[in-house]
Amino acid sequence: MIEHSSLIIGLSFALVVTSLTAVELRHLKWASIAYVAQALLIVALLVSYGTLLPNHTLYLWAITVLITKATIIPLMLRHYLQKTTLEETPPSLGFGVSLAIGAAVLAGFYWLIDGHMGWLAPSAALAGEPYATNLSVAFTILAFGLYGLLSRRDALKSVISVCLIENAVHLSLVSLAPGIPETAMIGIVTDVVVSVWILLIIVTGIHEQIGSTDIRELSKLQG
Numbered sequence: 626m627i628e629h630s631s632l633i634i635g636l637s638f639a640l641v642v643t644s645l646t647a648v649e650l651r652h653l654k655w656a657s658i659a660y661v662a663q664a665l666l667i668v669a670l671l672v673s674y675g676t677l678l679p680n681h682t683l684y685l686w687a688i689t690v691l692i693t694k695a696t697i698i699p700l701m702l703r704h705y706l707q708k709t710t711l712e713e714t715p716p717s718l719g720f721g722v723s724l725a726i727g728a729a730v731l732a733g734f735y736w737l738i739d740g741h742m743g744w745l746a747p748s749a750a751l752a753g754e755p756y757a758t759n760l761s762v763a764f765t766i767l768a769f770g771l772y773g774l775l776s777r778r779d780a781l782k783s784v785i786s787v788c789l790i791e792n793a794v795h796l797s798l799v800s801l802a803p804g805i806p807e808t809a810m811i812g813i814v815t816d817v818v819v820s821v822w823i824l825l826i827i828v829t830g831i832h833e834q835i836g837s838t839d840i841r842e843l844s845k846l847q848g
Contacts, residue, residue, distance in 0.1 A: 630677065633755035636670045637762040640796070641731055644766045644789055648773040649724050651713045653781055657702045660785055664694035667792060670759075674803050677755075682809035683799070690795075693818045698788065705825040706781070709832040714779035714839040727772060734768040735761050760800040767793035780828040780838040784821060791816075 643663035650656040668687045675683035716723060739761040766789055773786030795812050802808045832838050 630755045633670060633673050633677070634758045636666050636673065637755070637759050637796075639666050640670075640762055640792070641735070641765060644769050645724075645727055645731060647785055647789060648769065648777070648782070649720070649727055651715070651720065652711060653706055653713055653779070654703075654711050656713070656782065656785055657699060657706070660702070660788055661695055661699045663789070663792060664690060664698075667796070668695060670796075671799065674799055678804050680804055680806065680809070682806040683803075686799075686809035686812045689813045689816065693816050694788075694792070697818055698821055701822055701825055702781075702784075705829050708829050709781065709838055713777070713782050714837065716777050716779075718776060723776065726776075727769065730769055730772050731765055734765040738764040756800050756803065760797060763793050763797035763800055765793075766790075766796065778839050778841055780831060780840050781825075783840065784824050784828065787824065788821060 640663055643659050643666065647656050647659035647663065650659060668691050671683045671687035671690065675681055675687065718726065739757065770786045770788075770790035770793060773789065774783055777783055777786065795815070798808060798812055828838055
């Protein structure tokens with residue numbers, strides 16, 4: 626049990642690293658690869674939770690994540706990158722400044738959530754490990770996904786940020802109610818693969834109309 630708990634904590638911190646790289650990498654192909662790595666980490670985390678508890682329905686959720694997050698969405702990203710551009714529209718912040726702010730957001734939110742786990746967790750058991758670390762990481766990734774949406778000008782990078790937010794929501798779900806079968810069912814039915822597909826179609830249309838994925842250029846579509 627201790628081995629599985631330590632593994633889950635390690636996977637949780639690895640999710641933070643992949644979030645940072647997915648948002649901060651300026652080459653969109655590598656940012657997409659970072660997202661795939663995060664999806665595979667979530668698969669491993671769900672399998673670990675399923676073994677630790679045990680809750681075998683989490684295995685089904687893990688298979689779904691492997692198909693949707695780790696296969697279908699990356700293939701869609703690759704397809705639409707071939708139609709647009711591989712380089713991110715440069716954000717307003719330089720790489721060093723953005724990386725420093727991003728790291729500060731991650732560290733700050735983790736410290737904030739971890740320090741108030743007593744009233745965030747629905748039970749004393751879930752305030753312990755590995756659930757506490759997992760939930761702290763979930764809220765941290767959620768905040769970082771929002772940071773990505775607010776700080777990036779590239780529409781495709783905004784799509785990746787939305788994917789990070791979804792991952793954070795699912796991570797918090799499995800952290801708050803890991804032992805019941807309904808958790809896996811909710812996670813499966815709330816997958817946003819269709820939403821991502823629609824967003825990518827819109828991004829491609831924007832690129833075809835204005836020759837850019839810079840969201841600041843959307844005013845050119847008026848009239």
